[in-house]
Each structure stands twice: as C-alpha cells, then as structure tokens.
Amino acid sequence: MEDPQRLDTFKRMASLHRISLNSTASLSDEHAVEVLRNRLNHAIYTQAEDWMVPRWVYKGKSRSLEDSDASCLETLDGDWACLGGRYCKHYALADSSGLTTAHPECGSIDIWLEDKEEILFPAMLDDDDTRLQLLSPHDQIFSWSRISAPMEFTRLIYHSVDGQGREILINEVQARNISLERTTLRFYVVLRPMSPSGFEPIQRIEYKPDKKRAFVNDILALEMSEPPTRSLMTTADNPNLRDEIATLTERNDLSYSTVRGLGTAVFVYEEEIAPAGTKSFLFVSPLERIQVDEKTPSYPANSSLRDDTVEKWFEYSETTTSACFPSPELDAAFAQAQVAVAMNIESLFKEIEHGYIGDFAQSVAAMCRIGAAEQASKYLVSVSEKPSLLGRLNTDDILEISQAALLVYAYYHDQTYLLNIRPLLARLQHLASEALRSRTPRETAFSEDIPESETESPSDFESDEEEADDWVERLKTEMDEIREAADSETGSLKPGPDEKHDESFAVTFAEYSRFVRLTSVLAHLLTVSEKIDAIDDRDVADLLTGCRTRTNEIAAQLRGDGTRPDELESLTLLETASLFGVDDIDQEVMKLAVESLKIVGDFIQTSGINRSHHGCVSATLELGHYYARMHDGDSVERTLEAISGIFSEYQMLPDFVISTRPLEVAGQRCSAVASALLLHLLLDMVGYEDGQDLIILPGIPDEWYTISTPLTIKDLHLESGVVQIEVGISANQHQIDVRTEYLPQEIEVHVPATRAMPMVKVYGGGIAGRFEDEVSPHIRIVPLSDNIVLTFHK
Secondary structure (H helix, E strand, C coil): CCCHHHHHHHHHHHHHCCCCCCCCCCCCHHHHHHHHHHHHHHHHHCCCCHHHCCHHHHCCCCHHHCCCCCCCCCCECCCEEEEECCCCCCEEEEECCCCEECCHHHCEEEEEEEECCEEECHHHCCCCCCCCEECCCCCCCEEEEEEECCEEEEEEEEEEECCCCCEEEEEEEEEEECCCCCEEEEEEEEEECEECCEECCECEEEEECCCCEEEECCEEEEEECCCCCEEEEEECCCCCHHHHHHHCCCCCCCEEECCCCEEEEEEEEEEEECCCCEEEEEEEEECCCCECCCCCCCCCCCCHHHHHHHHHHHHHHHHCCEEECCCHHHHHHHHHHHHHHHHHHHHHHHHHHHCCCHHHHHHHHHHHHHCCHHHHHHHHHHHHCCHHHHHHCCHHHHHHHHHHHHHHHHHHCCHHHHHHCHHHHHHHHHHHHHHHHCCCCCCCCCHHHCCHHHHHCCCCCCCCHHHHHHHHHHHHHHHHHHHHHHHHHHCCCCCCCCCCCCCCCCCCHHHHHHHHHHHHHHHHHHHHHHHCCCCCHHHHHHHHHHHHHHHHHHHHHHHHHCCCCCHHHHHHHHHHHHHHCCCCCCHHHHHHHHHHCEEECCEEECCCCCCCCCEEHHHHHHHHHHHHHCCCHHHHHHHHHHHHCCCCCCCCCCCEEEEECCEEEECCCCCHHHHHHHHHHHHHCCEEEECCEEEECCCCCHHHHCCCCCEEEEEEEECCEEEEEEEEECCCEEEEEEEECCCCCCEEEECCCCCCHHHCEEECEEEEEEECCCCCCEEEEEECCCEEEEEEEC
C-alpha cells in the first residue's frame, strides 16, 4: 500500500524538475509514483555523469532512459537482492554493487572505497569484477570483498533484530592490513537520493555528532558505531564532488537542504591500521520509520547481531525441507524460495486487512509443505479471533483463508488450533448456505451484527475470545434456523435427484470457480467437523452435496454451450487448481480455461500491465503446478526451463517479466507468491498424497531418472507424515528409493517412459499393477515396509 504523502512528494519533485503530471490522475497511488519516478529518472540520469547513477542505469538496461513514458513497472534486471529476517515484518533491497535501501524515504546507502588514490565506485565495475555475493542461502549474509593492496576490504550486509525487537539493516565494514607497515584505510559512506528502482527524493539531511546519527527527510537513516573523520553534504549532480572530497579536508557539514530532492551526504572515514591489524565499523539503518524527534536508544554496535542472524536462518533451514535437484540452479532457487516465504509472510499477514488474501493463502500452504505448519497456525488463529475482520472479508477471501486454515490443521494436527479457528469455519459454513440459496453469495454477511465502532476501526488482530464465542453462538443459532427453514420448504438443503437450478441465467466460469472452491473446502471441513462442537457435520455434509451437485451442473453447461472464459476467469480457475486442488475440477472445463490463456515463450501473458509484452510469473508457475498434478512431466520441464531464465543473481523471482534478453522484470523483486508457487511445483512434481495413496515422481522430466546428479528430497512433509525420496545411480543400475514414517494404502511410483515396464523391479512391497500410460507410466505398489525401492538397468 503506497503512502498518499509519498505521491504528493513525487508530484512536487516532478513539478520542480519540469516534468508533466499527465495521465497519472486515474492511476493508483503506487502506480502513479512509479510513472513519475520513471519520468524523473529520465530527466535526472540522462544528463548525469556515470558515477552519479545506480548500476542499472550505468549498464544501460532500462528503456525508461529512451522513453520518458515507458512502463512504470520497467525497473530492474537480475541484479537485485532482498535482505530480511525469518518471520519478520520488513526487508531491505540491494543491488549487486551494494547499493542498499532500508527505507525508501531515506534514499540508499552506498560505500565507496579508495583504490590507488582514486575513488572506486562499485556501480561502475565490470560484471566479472567485485560484486555483492550471498555467502549461503542458509545464513542470508551478503558480502562485497576486495583487496586493494595493502588493504583487504570486506563489507557484510544483513538483516537483524536487536534486543528490543527493532528490525535493522546492518552494513558491517571489516578492514585488514595485509602488509607489514602501518597503513591508512580510507572509505566513504554515502547517503544517496536513489534506490535500485531509481530516484528517491532527499530534501533534508542532518547529522548529529553526539549520537552519531544521520537523518534524511527527518527520518533516521543511519547510526554509526564510529564517528566519521569528516562529512560533506551537497547535491547528487555536483560534478566537483570527487575533488571536494579530496581537497576540502577541513569541511564538516552537519545539515543540508535542497528543494529538488537531490541531497547527498558523504561521510569520510580515515583510519590508521597497524601491520596485520584489523578494524570493524557498523552502520545501522532502521527498517521502521523513526522520526527525528523520537527518543530511541542506540543500537548495539557489535557482531553478535550477525551471529544471531546466522543462527536463526540455520535453524530455519534445519527444520524445513531440504532438496538436491539435478539442476544446481534449482537447489539454490528452492532454498531461496523457502527463505522468501519466511521473509514475506508477516507483511502478507498485514495485508489481510486490506483484502489481499490469495498470496497469503498460497504462502501458508507452502509453509505446510516445507514443515512450518505450526508457525503458520499462529497467523490463522489471529485472523479467526477477530470477528470484525471476518465480517469485512468477501466470499472469495473467506474461501481462500479457510482453505489455508484447514490445510494447516491437516499438517499440524493440533486440536486447540482447530477450536481456535471455529469462527472462521462457521463463517465459511454460512457462506456455503447462502451460495446454495442464491446465485451470488452475500459478500458481507453478518456486518449488521457487528457494532459500528468495530467495523469502522481497523483490526489490530488482538484476541477477543468472549466476542468470538458470542459470534460463534450466533452463527450456530442461525445455522439451526437455516436448516429448519430449508427442511420445511424442500426437505433439506440437498437437491433432489430431479431438481435443477434455473438455467435461464447464463452460468459463468467465475461462478464455476467459486463452487469448485466451496466444494473443496467443505470436503476438508467435513473431515474435521465432528471435532468442533459449534459445527454440525450433518449441515456440512448437506452443504457439500449441494455444492458438488451445483459444480457438476455448471460444468455440464459450460461444456455444452461453448462458452469461453475471459482472461480473469481463466486465471482464477488456474489459481483455484493450485490452492484448492484438481480433484473437483472438470478437466474439459479446465482445458477450455488453459486454451484461452495467451502463452508466449512458455510464459502466460496478462493484460494487467500497461505494456505490450510481459509475462506473469505466478500464473506461469500455477500452470506448471497444474501440469505436475496431471502427471505431465514434459510440460513441467518447459515451465522450469522458462522460469530458470528469470531468476535474479540471488535466485529470487519477480512478479512479472518484461523481457528475458536482456532480463527486465517488474513488480516485487522478491515475489512472495512466486516463491510459494515454486515450492508447490517442485514438491508436488516429486511427491504428494491422493487420499490414502502416496504419489511419487508424477511430474519430473524423464532425464532426471537417469542423470548422474541424484534427486534427493529430505523431509517431504505430507498430511500423514514425512517422506524421504531419492533418485540416483547405484552400482550398475538406476534406483528410486522411497522411505516413509507411515504406511500408505498404496504407493504410485512414476517411472521413465524410456524403460520397458517389466524391467522395473520392486522391493519392499507387492505390485498392484503396472500401467503403460503414454504421458507418465507408473507402478502401483502395496507397501510391506517403510522402505520401497525400484530399480531399472542403465
């Protein structure tokens, strides 16, 4: 959500730089800011010297320099990284040169190094020169290192949380004298009016020496462990800045203002270091907005914060699924996708209040699959404990969040959790009743029962157990009344065998998706309804039968009348298949939806952006996920090949792709939903549950069965337990090894089409059948032990 004041700032900057405000009035605040930023980028950077611009401008990869009205979403190539914490609320951005943005309103921090008496600008280095590196997906410490004899200079960048729970971005500088003589270290910490996206206005800068703090636009931007030798403040387009740094050795600016927003501060550090000696400096940037007049304690100035960051991320990696794929790039992408989900879930949780549920639900589902269901349960309980919030969510929101909540229980199996989400499930039940009694479910049921003061104030997610219990009782009473009324009118909510809905109204794919979702989530609810005293399983069974009947009726009409879905309807059904599963979806209807999508270069093209060429990464991954559930390994492979070309240098995925050659991306740089969907795809193509059966390797490419690099999944989390899977080479044969902590009813193992089915041997279970499927041949096995092994010749 964009701050309206931020739009006002960009409008003011545009006016001062004589830039038109045309065509921005009808845009959202966020969209308008990006349009104006692109125009400002064009106005400011086309006249700037190379050392004055961010790396992506220096490399000349943004079309916004050629066209001032280019798409507002045309921003970065693959040079971006996200720096966040496990289950934290904020994250920072950095590019491969080390330009870091902790808070956009404070611009960014850059660090320049002196090399052979010249200032070294990291943004101007070649691609094969020093770049920001992620040390490991399991520690999330980024490093920029360079030896400039006789000094070894290392910059570490990471997210951390101090002892008071404050989230911060830390730039840690480590210097080591590798000579046998005393040497002077000289480097420059620079506050710049830019971010990885371009221009960020800085109108006021103030440095307070007593607190070693620098404020930008009256917001705390930087706290230093050591005071600078001196400071210079000027404008970013000052062509003499480099000379002034070298010659104005007595200058020590404490404040600076400029209406044009190009304020820049350079903090010069000069330190003598003994032979073989070392010196460390910490520069802390709050990730929350702290005003200049707020009284806040100083931040810790030691490396213990780095140790804490490493410890938390290592703990996360040890307790979640680990994977080794035949493609090393997928190994890193899988690990980074798990990081992205943990890094973004808190911010997605906050967006629930504004009605953004889908990305949160997909992320919760991904958390279940990787072993973080218990953590996910805390968010669902918080939602359920606020009836006023539930009353404001519309039908689709409730269906998505209910699906996520029931998935959490399926993996977490905690009775207390199930009781805590009763208000949400009761709300779901009521909406299902409304759906069967009318063509369009009411969007804001029960709002009349919520006090006015409660609906007008935003939810703070605080628990209110008494209010929740009263709300459940009202729902329970109303459900009884609905059932009694239905019994008196039609005998039950369940349609009779000859009963038909009024077909004088045209059915839609949107309605079909909604009833598929209702059917799926009610089926989940029925499995747990007997454990919840506020929900009658008879009601749920009747509602499920009614919704399933209606779903089948709509599917028959859609198949029969030749209706074609529009883009949004196709994308909604694709999203439904990903989050709610494919069991309740008619495959002919799904085929109509897929055929209606515009697919170019294996990316689904969407029209939601004012750009002629772009691909939606999340929709493309949802299609790949659907193919995995359809056991179509060839189509899954095409999706993976397309996605592999758009990973950032740090294996993160964007929301949208503008171009792949050169890579230009759009939207969020660290897309939470794309990361969650990548996890769904990679895990479901390896193994998932279908009722009481275990399906193994349904969507992997054929070459993965025989490639020399093994496929290994450690701790694949399923509803019934944890599974270990390995596909590799033994002495003189290929081998598929499946270990379970429970015994499924049957195990269906998909095998390569390049091997004769009778040649595949099975150990540890009895063969129930061999199936020569053209798309994905497989063997069904009745397990006799917790270890099943299949072998076939090389």
